[in-house]
Amino acid sequence: MSSLDGTVAAPLSPPRPSSRLPRASDQDGSYPRPQMLRGAWADLDGTWSFRNTGDDPAWRTGFPDARDIVVPFPPESPASGIDEPGFHPVVWYARTITRAELDAAGYGGAAPRLLLHFGAVDHRARVWVDGQFIGEHEGGHTPFTLDVTEALGTDPDTAHTLVVRAEDDPHDVTQPRGKQDWHEHPHAIWYRRTTGIWQTVWLEAVPTASIAGLRWTNVDHATMRLTVRLSGERPAGARVRITARWHEGDEDLATVEAVVPVHAHEVEVVVPVARQQNGQAEDELVWSPETPRLVDAVVSLLPAEGPEPLDAVSSYFGVRTVGVDGGAFLLNGRAYDVRSVLNQGYWPESHLAAPSRQALRREVELIKELGFTAARNHQKIEDPRFLYWADRLGLLVWGEAPGAYAFSPLAVQRLVREWMDAVERDASHPSIVTWVPANESWGVQHVATDPAQQAYARSLADVTRALDPTRPVISNDGWEHTNSDIVTVHDYEGDGARLATTYADDAARTALLGGRGPADRRILVGGAVDEGQPVMLTEFGGVDFQPGAKREDGWGYTSAVDDDDWVARITALYDGVRASAFLAGSCWTQLTDTVQETNGLLNADRTPKVPIERIRAAVTGR
Template structure:
């Protein structure tokens, strides 16, 4: 049983799976399910989805079968897996979910890679894409046998050898090697039920125009309404009303501009702006009344802020803002890409902040929306990155583009998300430097992203071989401060680097376009391996022998970049040890390898004399929000 009650979205505990569209009653379907491998792919032909079928195995959802937390712990090649659990009418009633008079939606946060779903033997539908949500209306199936249990069955197909699938850091070999990790197959984000009216709010989106003192609501209904509907929107901050509007909607989708009169005072408008230092969120109650008298009400939130770039600076709220980012794989040793629980996601964001960073680059993964809830609420800027496919082909292009569009749609309203990264290090476009098709594809992804969301900077291909791009980002694993410092000493040094071959032997720019003043950011550096418990058995770009050596190396590399008068920021590799990589600032259990205060001082550059115009802003102290 789960209930958010009618509390405001920003006061919740972070467990609700879709934090910007909250309803009071929902049922978490995580926990024990039946489970079976189907290596020969015979299950569909043998009707494993039938109500009277059964599986001998068991699994704990939402943990992938490769992980120990799932209770299966089999990391081998298993391209097809099946799940089964019973839904009982008493379960629905206990959670406040009825069957008569309302619709019932079955939600999946993410299933890697293809999913087919049956309820009571009836096929609900199919979804392809391992990192994005989908849902089915199960009302009619439930109503056919309202006093009996229903059998819910999921078939997940995830071919470990299909390199045209967007897969990120999941290894195509049976054992992890290099910088690739064990796979995540099947269900890995929450599965849940919610009750909705016959017609309901299907999606909300938020954007803001600070000079105009307005926000825009994009409202989508589940179907075309029968007759006009009345929409009421209440926006407040810390209990203080900011705006209330009411309008009539005739179409299933509409965009409405809402004025925030208090924001027209140019001397006071910054009091409501969102930033890492002051992560202010505005609460929204949105109610829709339909022509037949039924209604739907949801809780949401938004943040007022702008992002962009100008004159070599990354800009936040029209002010230069120095990016102190850390690369996060979002991978846990016992649960893989799935988070151990909702609290772990909050703890991850808090850890990033406590270490002195103001930004996080989620690497080769689409992170759980509950993580973005905490980056919004605690105040950490997010770089959102597409999981890469490994080949360039019409299939890979189609899959990646479709899933990337779904990612943008899912996450575009989070104020903490400030940068889109559709490609990384030419993964999936390995021959972009001399294959015009691959270059065209990279440019198309850039412009597609800008067409869907013109409000955020887009990095076409993070690290090297840039086409059109709003930031020039460089991956530089120089092993000493002197080596790094030479590359970013002044504008001449950076211009020479960006116009030629970069630190890792790749051309930096592929197009002869005029410079528009884009910021330059070293978006990967460091990678220092320090694993005193496993010396010589871990991977990194440079190895530290003891803690004092690790501290000296860190300080040397950070100070080299912090002293540059050109760079607009950096991103350290990486937050945690992951798999065979021991190049984290913390171990796999998120324990810092040096005293937290020491790492924080290094990240903040507290011992370095930096010229005022490039001094990194000091991070806020730990934000303390009571657990609820």
């Protein structure tokens, strides 16, 4: 074993497949699973057959009188080609899988198992291949994978029919749904629905024994831990090898290599980062918004003898730590002022699905150009490719669960299961720095007084910590916290001077946390007390501004009359935040106009309402 100090002890021969693997830190944003890449895959997005009327079991082999839909855009959206925003409780999809797509996925020979991946299907999916039931999944925001090998038969030239049935009850508020409206038309702060397939569908061939998952964990500032999950028959004497390289452009600056034996279907590899041990060169390697350095890795499953791998994937990680101490949010051990924007991740043409893969990169770029260091992805488990660009370009991200709106055993089971899957999917991304399993008491409407709901809020935060003890957890963003590592407040006061008074000093902090806050909500409930946690203003602003013709249904929490008034309001509110002696961060509402909400810094099409330099100056104070 060696460490990231520029040397390699006892180097092993590099696995031949790794030369065909893309460098994970320098991908183009197309691969649907950006932290575990193989060299071959087949994208199944594009035109599928579609039915959204009727529900016939005979359709599992295909269906007549179908319409065309463009996957992965939901049928409610214009981009899908369906553009019917009403209720769709059951929808059906079908397409042919061709021999060319099987070849593109690398199927056959050394990769005899074929995996079918779904990025997200809202809410419950059942899948058939050539009429054979393959599997099902519940949870509208998390991925699932099905092994379809046995359904393909033995004829290599046969085309195969893939059918998906998606069920999404628009009135079921026990489903984690986030900002998706249960009314037919958007009302208040809720938007049009996203039903069915809304993230990429793709094929990937793997060996009989394969790497099924990776989990990178920042143990401390000088140690990473990799958990490798394996699938299939475990060969006797098998080993896992990791080779990690830190690049500056095309130059290799440091390398680590380790090999460990396989004794179970999960293998842990400790990766020491030697040049971090004493701290003198720490800033040359750590990840932050200012220096988003990523370390590339190749993970290989080796047989008992010889260097030729049974399977190999490429990945990346970032060396960084996050935490809280002394009322501050810490990034890499130092106090860091979190300047965040609320990002709904919603596009008028495609709803929760991004209109293109390039749009995910542009979203990150725009957030940074506006002067923000962080994004609170609101009520949405975002496409992993957004997180890749946040990792690569340098943007802190708040990982947040889409809320349900009922408190019942079914609602609890659904949200906990989906949230656990989301944390597992995203925990390796260095950009994610905190977890938010609940927002504004949605799904726990009486958490201020109901012991059962308090127990749920506490347990939801604690199970998040159990899954990932390396990041702060917020039990209920906005108010009515039970056991939060960061106390967050939502305050839409429109007067900057009043905002400055509310958050002025330690006396103001004591008054805020000890009584009722904005919206007449208690900040701490269920026996929670002020333990010196950081306090952040995680929703504020929300100033309506509509350049040009006014929309009658457009609104914000306050309104501006023209460009100068709008910029002045933003500046005054930020001046109030900057004047605080104790706020550790803030989150402006919001990035873009979204459906009826016209309180974005950008229009719905992502164009700025005034020159972007003016917005940035108001946000940053410079």
